[in-house]
Amino acid sequence: MKNRLKVLRAERDWTQAQLAQALGVSRQTVNAIEKGKFDPSLPLAFKAARLFKLKIEEIFQDE
Amino acid sequence: MSKTLPKDENKHTQKNNSWECKNKSNTLTLARWTAAWLITLALATFSPQFSWGESKILTLLAILLNLLVGIGMIIANKNHLKNLDELQQKIMFEAMAITLGVGLVTGLSYSLLDITNIIPFDAEISNMYFIMGFTYIISIAVIKRRYQ
Numbered sequence: 170m171k172n173r174l175k176v177l178r179a180e181r182d183w184t185q186a187q188l189a190q191a192l193g194v195s196r197q198t199v200n201a202i203e204k205g206k207f208d209p210s211l212p213l214a215f216k217a218a219r220l221f222k223l224k225i226e227e228i229f230q231d232e
Numbered sequence: 233m234s235k236t237l238p239k240d241e242n243k244h245t246q247k248n249n250s251w252e253c254k255n256k257s258n259t260l261t262l263a264r265w266t267a268a269w270l271i272t273l274a275l276a277t278f279s280p281q282f283s284w285g286e287s288k289i290l291t292l293l294a295i296l297l298n299l300l301v302g303i304g305m306i307i308a309n310k311n312h313l314k315n316l317d318e319l320q321q322k323i324m325f326e327a328m329a330i331t332l333g334v335g336l337v338t339g340l341s342y343s344l345l346d347i348t349n350i351i352p353f354d355a356e357i358s359n360m361y362f363i364m365g366f367t368y369i370i371s372i373a374v375i376k377r378r379y380q
Contacts, residue, residue, distance in 0.1 A: 192318035193251045201379040207319050 171230045175203040177221050191220055251315070258312040265305040272298040321378060327371035334367045335360060 178188050180195070185203070189196040192213065201207035209229075218225045276294035284290045313324055339360050346355035 195320060197376075197379065198317050198319040201319055206379050207322075212316050214320060230299070 170208045172198070172202060173228050173230055174217065177228065178203075178224075185228065188220075192216055255315055258308070260284045260313050262305070262308045262312045265301070265308040269298065269301045272301045274311045289319060323375045323379070326375050327368055330371045331364050331368040338363055 176206075178185070183191075185196045185199045189199045192199065193216070194213065198207065202209055214229055215227055216232050221228060235292065272294070276291070276298045279294055280291045288292075313321060318323065342355050342360065343350045
């Protein structure tokens with residue numbers, strides 16, 4: 170699954186650690202999601218969508 | 233764009249700072265229970281030999297104490313795993329699956345080697361603990377690397 174997490178984070182000038190704190194996960198998890206090595210669960214995807222005030226499909230796209 | 237998180241997101245951050253704190257606290261609690269379990273295990277193992285001699289009641293009490301502290305350690309481990317994030321849980325889950333498989337397969341092979349007298353000594357369960365512990369640590373390191 171592709172995602173725009175890194176772009177959205179960079180637009181807001183947040184660090185991975187800040188995003189991780191906001192999402193309630195570890196920095197390693199944010200890194201793995203950004204690199205496409207780990208697909209988040211639906212609750213975590215919803216949390217990210219709420220945080221960025223976007224729809225889930227605007228952040229995560231099926232490849 | 234501001235580098236600081238907006239008010240709404242700060243709420244999340246505060247909540248998740250507590251998540252990090254809880255995680256650290258759970259890890260410390262697990263470490264304390266593990267240390268206590270090891271101490272009670274040593275007490276039950278060595279005290280009959282070096283301290284109270286052949287008193288079966290004291291030995292039984294030491295074993296019961298070890299068992300109770302062991303239950304505490306299991307609960308602490310469960311709480312620790314429950315509070316990890318989803319990737320960390322996945323890593324632990326995979327590492328535990330590998331460890332269980334390795335433990336079962338090598339344990340039975342080791343036991344067969346003993347039963348069929350291919351090895352000249354008795355199969356010791358402590359060797360299995362070593363293999364399982366080693367497998368668990370290596371599995372976590374390898375799986376973590378995969379997600380980096």
